[in-house]
Amino acid sequence: MQKLIDILKKPAVQYTLLIGFLALVSGAGWMVYQTQVPPEQPIEFPHNVHVGLQIQCLYCHPGAFRQASAGLPTQNKCWGCHQQLKKYEDPSVQWPAELEKLRGYVERNEPIPWVPVYIVPDFVHFNHRPHVAAGLNCEVCHGDMSKQVVAELQQTVNMGWCITCHQQKTQDDPEKRAKLLSCETCHY
Ligand code: HEC
Ligand code: HEC
Ligand code: HEC
Ligand code: HEC
Ligand code: HEC
Numbered sequence: 001m002q003k004l005i006d007i008l009k010k011p012a013v014q015y016t017l018l019i020g021f022l023a024l025v026s027g028a029g030w031m032v033y034q035t036q037v038p039p040e041q042p043i044e045f046p047h048n049v050h051v052g053l054q055i056q057c058l059y060c061h062p063g064a065f066r067q068a069s070a071g072l073p074t075q076n077k078c079w080g081c082h083q084q085l086k087k088y089e090d091p092s093v094q095w096p097a098e099l100e101k102l103r104g105y106v107e108r109n110e111p112i113p114w115v116p117v118y119i120v121p122d123f124v125h126f127n128h129r130p131h132v133a134a135g136l137n138c139e140v141c142h143g144d145m146s147k148q149v150v151a152e153l154q155q156t157v158n159m160g161w162c163i164t165c166h167q168q169k170t171q172d173d174p175e176k177r178a179k180l181l182s183c184e185t186c187h188y
Helices: 003-011 011-036 047-052 074-084 097-107 130-132 138-142 161-166 174-181
Strands: none
Touching: 074 097, 161 174
């Protein structure tokens, strides 16, 4: 032990440790920064426009009600609506670049490779259904989508976030609390 302390007292060693420490801290800082900037998506899909048109979340994310995954719309689902928009029937009308990309995916019959934004690791069990059934709006966890273009991460999705809400929602139900805080509920 004394030997280790002696080594640590050498200025050159402290310097190396400091650099290592700084690299770690700035690395972590960069990760936080990275998760807060929305990932680049294959098409800049404007939620604000579509939510503003009163298209329901569940029309594009139908699994959120009944299943674990909310799901994302296919290129054909987008097209089913977009090909009917009268505005673009006139061949002289210039298509916006993002809709040209959509047309490309449809013509190539190629799924749009959307980049996931909200992710829980494989060893965690998250299911939309019980949450939506308990009356939690999408907005509680995903923020106001009428103000977002592509989805932006509004929550640090970690264990503390899940547990804090589970505690808040079960203040007067000890039985449910025990279940919602037990490890096996979220980890198999
Ligand atoms: C139920 C109908 C409907 C569905 C489904 C739909 N859209 Fe739209 N979308 C519209 C309407 C209406 C507009 C606004 C009209 C316009 O200006 O072109 C629009 C606008 C857009 C725009 C902006 C165009 C511009 O002017 O810059 C893009 C990009 C877009 N949609 C992509 C998509 C993609 C990708 C999907 C599938 C994930 C999709 N839309 C699904 C109806 C729909
Ligand atoms: C209690 C918080 C919570 C609520 C409420 C919630 N979500 Fe989610 N959502 C999540 C989490 C956590 C993930 C990441 C899940 C994963 O990686 O398996 C997610 C993922 C998603 C995804 C990504 C694709 C997928 O299938 O997982 C979509 C889309 C989505 N949610 C839409 C919705 C919609 C629409 C609603 C409302 C009907 C909603 N969510 C309500 C927490 C929530
Ligand atoms: C017209 C189709 C459409 C509608 C309506 C729509 N979305 Fe989306 N949503 C998409 C597409 C396409 C993506 C993938 C691109 C992205 O991440 O922004 C997406 C992504 C998301 C994500 C991130 C998914 C992930 O990968 O983690 C969430 C959360 C989400 N939507 C929630 C909502 C909510 C809540 C509403 C209603 C207020 C809604 N969406 C309405 C098409 C739609
Ligand atoms: C905003 C509040 C909130 C957040 C955030 C939240 N939950 Fe929940 N969760 C609930 C409520 C409320 C219930 C209880 C529903 C009921 O049975 O009444 C629940 C139930 C559950 C259940 C039990 C489902 C069943 O089958 O009974 C699991 C598993 C779960 N949540 C996992 C998670 C995970 C994992 C996260 C984080 C990624 C999370 N939850 C985040 C509110 C939340
Ligand atoms: C309400 C859901 C929920 C409950 C209950 C829960 N966890 Fe987690 N746990 C998560 C989520 C989500 C993650 C992944 C995100 C993260 O690492 O914070 C996680 C991650 C972990 C990790 C990995 C940490 C890491 O840094 O990779 C361990 C270990 C863990 N949980 C242990 C436990 C134990 C032990 C319990 C019971 C005392 C428990 N969890 C209860 C949701 C939960």
